[in-house]
Structure formats: C-alpha cells, structure tokens
Amino acid sequence: MITVLDNYPAFLLVFMRVSAFFVTLPLFSYRNIPNIHKIGFAFMLAWIMFFSLDPPIIELDSTFIMLLIKEAIFGLLIGFSAYFILAAIQIAGSFIDFQMGFAIANVIDPQTGGQSPLVGQFLYTFAFLLMLSTNAHYLLLDGVFYSYQFVPIDQLVLPFGQENIVEFIIQSFNSMFIIAFQMSIPVVGSLFLVDIALGVVARTVPQLNIFVVGLPLKIGVSFIMLILVMGSLFLLMEKLFETMAYTMRGLMQLLGGS
Template identity: 65%
Template sequence: MLETINLASIPAFLLVLVRVTAFFVTLPLFSYRNVPAQHKLGFGFFLALLMFFTIDVPIVLPNGTYILLLLKEALVGLMIGLIAYIILAAIQIAGGFIDFQMGFAIANVIDPQTGAQSPLIGQYLYTFALLFLLAVNGHHLMLDGVFYSYELIPMQAWLPLSDGNFADFVIQAFNQMFIIAFLMAVPVVGCLFLVDVALGIVARTVPQLNVFVVGLPLKILVAFIVLFLSIGIFMMLIENLFETMLATMRGLMQLFGGA
C-alpha cells in the first residue's frame, strides 16, 4: 500500500520540483554561474521535498495535459525569478550611467550571473547590494516567495497569459526599474555634469589649458568622492529596490493566480 501511495505521488512531486528548480534558474543570487549546478539541483531537490510534505499537494495523475502542467510550472518559476532579476538589474543600469559619465564605459567586467560584460561601477554597486541582501535575510524572503507561490498559483490552474494585464504589469515593472536606476545615478551624474560645465567655462576663459588632459582625471576623482559621500543614499535606494522586487514578485503571482 505504501509503495502505491509513493508511486501515485511521484507526478505531483515532479511538478513541485520543476517549479522550484525553475525558480533557481533566474532568481537573483541563487542563479549565479559560479555556484555549481550540482548544488543548485541538490538544494532544489531537498527544498522541493520539504515543500511537498508541507503544502497541500493534490494527487495528479499523468494524462494528456500533464506535459502542459510541467511546462506551466517551469514557466511560473522562470517568469517570477526573471521579474525579480529585472528589478534588481536597476543597479547595473545605474552603474552604466555613471560609467558613461566617468569615462569607464570602455572598462567592463564579467557578470558571474549572466556571463556577459557589465559596467564596472554597476558590478561594484551590485556586489554591495547582494551583500546587503544577505545581511537583511532577503534570500529568506525570496525562498518564502517560492513557498507561498502555491497559495496564489494552484498547481492545476492555468496561466492567464492572454490577458492584457500581464503586459501592463511587465511594463510597469520596467518603469519602476528605470526610475530607481535614474534615482541611484542622479547624484554622481549630476555632479559630473556640473564638472563638464565648469571645464567648458575654463576652456573658453583659459585656452592655454588642455581640458582633455585635466578633465578625465578630475571627473574620476569627483565621481569617487560623490560615490563615497552618497553611499548612504544608495543603501536607502537599494532597500527600496528590494521592497519593490518582493512586491513585484507577489504581484505577478497574484496575476498568475487570478487574484
């Protein structure tokens, strides 16, 4: 009898496993490429095992729609993790704005999460943001989002992707991302704009001075001073960014669940 129950629960466990592991493919901090794939799979398996015995999982029998349910669970995990990464990418966009004004746009580093090149200052601020995320136990809140997603998105429900609210929600998420990136970059970019204006005035009044030689080191010095002085503002904006990220994840879950 026990073997029959275990065999009957395997399809439902696979649905839980697919959603949890899909979360870890795109979820910030958990999807880093320098984390071995074996660790991600093992952590996802044991987390799915704990969730399977904790949440109320209905008995799912394999039929013609079971493959579609597997694809739906994978899509839920990928989309919610991706929307969280999109919100957190505001830090690197702000760093790109700062790098462009500093003259660091040509010096990029490899992002360990995507494997692509990212701005130097953006990766610097992103590292601070991840450390701050760990310090305030933000990774626990993201795992809570994975756990409570089953309350908002039932396992046997279908996603309303044809609804226009989904496109509006994604557009609003992009809007929030760019607003926060702009607010993070304004202190440094604004000061560097004033430095450009001052160098332009000096170039007109003192033609003997080569502003191209003086301007680049001066802008780098001013940018680092402003970054040092405004690091507290950055932390406040990063905290607001985390709140926006968690609220966006929950909003997308409610939208998928039809709430």
C-alpha cells in the first residue's frame, strides 16, 4: 500500500484542489469560518480522498508545477460554478428591493464582505438553512471527490479553448437569471400592479400625495406577498440546488474532455 510519504507530490495536488475548491465554494468559504478551520478541514478531506482515489506516482519535477497550477485553477472554477448559480437568490432580492424602494439600503454581508440587498440577504439566509436541512451541502463535497473521475490528477491541460465550454457557461448564466426572475416575479408583478393603481389614483385625485402613501403601501404589499409565496420560493431554492450540482458536473465533464 502506497503511503502519503511515498507519493507526497500526489497528496499535495489533491490538497491543492480541495483547498482551491473551498476558496470559492458557498458556505465553506465564508469569513465567519476561521481560516485555520478551513485549512484543517481541507487537509483532512484531502487525506481521506488520497487513500480513496489511489492516485498514480507523481514525480517532483517541472511538470509537477504545471499540475499544481492546473489543480488550483480547476478547484477555483468548480467552486465558483456553484457560487454564481447560488447568486440567483441575491439577484432575485435585488429585483424585489428595487421595486419596493429598498435598493438604496444595501447592507454589508459579513459572510462575503460585499454589499447585499436587504431582501436578498433575507432569502439567502433561508436558502442556507434549507441547504443544511436537506443535506444539499453534501453534494458540494461529492463534487470535488468525483471530479477526479472527469479530470484525473495527472491530466496536464484544461481545454479552455473549446467552443462548448463557452456555450455551457452562457447557458448556466441563463439558467441562473431565469430562476432569479421566477423567484422575484410574484412580488415584482404585484408591485407593478400597485404602481399602476397609484398612477390612476394620482390622476383622479391630484390632492393626494402619492409619494407619501405609495412607499409604505409598496413595502406592506411586498412583505405580504413574500409571506404568501414563501413555500414556492423554497421549491425554487431546491431547484436551484439541483441546478448547482448539474452545473458543477457539466463543467467538470467539459474540462475533462468528455
């Protein structure tokens, strides 16, 4: 049986892919998880995967540097593919915030360090609770483990120049925006009808200050609609998790040349 000391370059390659995967992966890459915990978890996962994969003997030469760079790029890509699909929730929240008047009140997300819409952060929190309750985060860990079936550890080149990879990325972005639009359309459509009603009232009753009445009315309608469609939003979030897993698998197949 080959130990880590006998084939430590291969273990370093596995550790590099897992570490790069955690840099961009949702939930595991957030700032509220200490870096030492991320490194330790990546090390333990790479240790388990090393003995499960039975990798070939890797020589410590100039080719090893190219393999190390390839592993880092590949890990970042498959983690980012899951991240930008899950960003559909933030986009849906941005659509809703813009219509209800909360677009100016973005908050700092402590998990990512970037600005986040209020409703988007609210839905994002529910999405992560749903992900943890349905064990969908295990699909992410399965993704990095089964990635070696598509891109072996000794594969030197990733075929970025292929046309089907660009087409797949465009289709993935298209799916993300479609799901974001589906999540936001009940609230956005209701607010559009409220705007039409306020426009009619403004023309028929010019003495009424629409700007004073309209903002609290739109906020109230938005919250009522969010409560009514929350069940449907959870179903769309589950669909989003499936799309995230399919996107990771599809990208790994294309980068593996299959």
